[in-house]
Amino acid sequence: MVLSALFGAAVMLVVVILVMVNFGSGNGGEDTAAPAPDTAAGAEAPAEEETGEDTAPGGSAETATEETEAPEEAEVLFGPEELVIDLSGGGQNIDLDSEPPLVTSSSIGGADLSVRSGSRSPSLSSGGYKPYLAPLPEGGEQPGPEECLDNVSTNGTLDGDFKRGARFRVQTDEGLPAYFEVTSAPKGKGENTIELTVWESPS
Numbered sequence: 677m678v679l680s681a682l683f684g685a686a687v688m689l690v691v692v693i694l695v696m697v698n699f700g701s702g703n704g705g706e707d708t709a710a711p712a713p714d715t716a717a718g719a720e721a722p723a724e725e726e727t728g729e730d731t732a733p734g735g736s737a738e739t740a741t742e743e744t745e746a747p748e749e750a751e752v753l754f755g756p757e758e759l760v761i762d763l764s765g766g767g768q769n770i771d772l773d774s775e776p777p778l779v780t781s782s783s784i785g786g787a788d789l790s791v792r793s794g795s796r797s798p799s800l801s802s803g804g805y806k807p808y809l810a811p812l813p814e815g816g817e818q819p820g821p822e823e824c825l826d827n828v829s830t831n832g833t834l835d836g837d838f839k840r841g842a843r844f845r846v847q848t849d850e851g852l853p854a855y856f857e858v859t860s861a862p863k864g865k866g867e868n869t870i871e872l873t874v875w876e877s878p879s
Contacts, residue, residue, distance in 0.1 A: 750821040753852070755873035764865045767792040769803065772874050773850045788848045791838060793865045800838035804849055807832035812843040819845060821875035824853035838868070851877050 754776055761768050761779055769787035771778040778784070787803030802809040810831045812819070819827070824845040836844055840861050846854040856872040 750853070750875040750878040753874045753876055756818065756871055757873075758859065759856075759870050759872045761791050761798075761868040761870065762866075763791065763793040763798060763868060766865065771803075772846065772848045772854050772872075773852060777872065777874065786849050788846060788854075791868065796863060797861055798838040798868055799835070800844075801835040802833070802846075805834065806849075807834055808847040808849075809833055809836055810845040811836050812845060814841045814843060816843070818873065819855055821853035821878050824855055824875075825878070848874070853877070 754772075759770075759777060759779065761770070765781045768779050768781055768791050769784050770789040770791070771780075771784055771786045772788040773786060785804075788808065790801045790803050792799045792801075800809070808828055810824075810827045810833065812827075825847055827845045828847040832847070836842065838858055838861055840858055842858045842861075844856055846856065848854060852874055854872065854874045856870040858868070859871050860867070860869045862868065
């Protein structure tokens with residue numbers, strides 16, 4: 677009788693323990709994690725708007741320096757090129773203001789040079805009886821247009837020796853600078869040649 681009572685009590689104890697174990701395991705599966713915050717911690721603050729203002733010290737804007745333009749070179753209107761002066765008829769007048777320069781035996785009002793045949797060598801004179809012919813030493817570099825006009829204003833003459841190697845600066849009737857060198861000058865009548873350059877008037 678006593679054994680039956682003990683056995684019954686033991687069975688009841690086991691049942692109670694099983695019920696408690698099952699009840700505890702059911703509650704242990706609940707999610708206890710805290711809900712995530714709506715915004716992440718440490719989120720960056722909104723970037724400041726760019727104003728585009730110059731924050732350089734003093735607040736002054738840089739000014740571009742003006743570049744000084746170099747003066748333009750005078751345009752070459754003719755040459756350097758050989759010009760033939762045929763003295764078989766006795767003489768020629770030359771208009772350097774024409775494009776190309778005009779060589780004619782006719783008398784013209786705008787002649788800048790006059791070349792006449794001679795027994796020894798041809799003669800050279802400035803047209804219009806103006807001292808617009810300035811001799812240069814033989815040899816050397818070709819001068820520029822400004823040099824030609826400057827030299828004529830100081831050393832201008834009415835005539836010169838027309839012989840091979842002779843060099844001259846010229847101011848034309850219309851004020852253009854020119855330069856030539858005699859490359860051939862045979863005695864008597866025949867073809868003479870000069871190496872000629874004519875520029876527009878320098879600004």
